[in-house]
Amino acid sequence: MTNSTDASFATRPKPSMLAVGSMILVIIAILTLAWQWLNTRHRFNEIEKSLSIKLEAYQALNQQSLALAKQAEERSTQANARTVILEQKLAESRDQQEALQTLYTQLAENREATAVAEVEQLLNIAKQQLQLASNVKSALLALEAADHRLEPLDLPRAVQLRQTLQLEIETLRDLPQIDMIALSAQLSYLTDLCSSIPLISERQPTLNSKAGKIPASAQSLHGAQQFWWAIWDDIKNLVTVERIDKPEPPLLSPEHALYLRENVKLRLLTARIALLQHDENTYKADLGMVKMWLNQYFDTKHPDTIKALVLLNKLSSNNISLELPQLSDSLAAVNSYKLMLEKNE
Known part of the structure; x- marks a missing residue:
């Protein structure tokens, strides 16, 4: 049995070097292809993972974009609603502005x-x-x-x-x-002043300033002699003689004296009216008449008379005549x- 088997192996032809080399090349090629397939598979897996990661990222971004788009749409809707409201308010504002x-x-x-x-x-x-x-x-x-x-x-x-x-x-x-108020007040004061000025017939005689005084020559006398000297001095002053430089005016009865004073007041009153009317002729004529009456019938030596005459001269020197405008241009x-x-x- 053994011999027959060995004989059969011995009778087979031995493979040649070309076949062996071809076989080796085929094996190498298969191995190369397998390695390339594995390498390509690995790369595909990596690419697939990368694509899946990017796809997930794109999906996340897409969801965010959709959310933002939704928010933008909502805001756009709100903006449109506000625009409509603003347009309505603008129309109302225009109506109100026109009104x-x-x-x-x-x-x-x-x-x-x-x-x-x-x-x-x-x-x-x-x-x-x-x-x-x-x-x-x-x-x-x-x-x-x-x-x-x-x-x-x-x-x-x-x-x-x-x-x-x-x-x-x-x-x-x-x-x-022209200070009308001041002039009118002065005329009113002059009226009051003239009502108390005494007439010449009412004037009291001027007493000797030395009456009642004991002169230096009599001061050496005794008490009784000084007493009799004072009595004698009083007796000498019972009668006073004065010089009158102008004719004595006729004596006025109390009734005529009252009329005279009332005429003086009336003249001063008409002078005030003439002052308000700027009637200079009447104003100065009335003051001149009052001045004449004071010099003729009143005691010119009395302090009030002197004061009244000075005030009359001052008032008579004022020019009260004015040509007042009628304001016709402005009224027209x-x-x-x-x-x-x-x-x-």
Whole structure:
């Protein structure tokens, strides 16, 4: 048996070197292919892992993007809603603005008409002060108040009216200033003073200033002698002789004296009225008549008479004549302004 087997092996042909080399090459190629397949598989796995990681990251980013997009959409919806609300409010604001503009226009027109009415009233007050009381200061204050009332009206016609008022104001300011209150007070004081001045017939004789005084020559006398000397001095002063440089006026009865004093008061009263009317002729004529009566019928040596005469000379020297404006230009301008406003209505 053994021999037959060995014989069969012996009879087989031995493989050649080419076959062996080919086999080796095939094995190497298979091994190379296997290694490459494994390497490629490994790379594919790595790429697959990387792709899965990136895909997860992309999905996370996509979810964030979707969330942001949703938030943006919600905000856009809110913004659209707010825009609609703002448009509604804007439309309401425009309506309100138009209504306010209409109201402002009406108020402006009413304010202009009210201002013109007030200016007219102030001009009438100024005219009354000039015509009735000749009070330049009060009239000037009224005109300045009228000009100040027109100042907020920035309109050409208001500016023109203010220019007319400025001319009237300058005219009043150029007038000479007469202190009517002080002059009237002085006349009132003079009236009170003249009511107490004594007449010449009522004048008391002037006593000797040395009466009752013991001269130096009699001071050496004894007490009884000084007593008799004083009695003698009084007896000498019982009768006083004075020199009269002008004719003695006729004696006035108490009734005529009362009439004289009342005429003096009446003349001073008419002088005050003439002062208020700036009637210089009547004013000076009344004061001159009072001065003449004081010199003729009253005691000119009395201190009150001297004071009254000095005050009369001072009052007579004042110039009270004034040509007061009539404010006709300003009143005409205001009337034209009112007619223009009535036509616009």
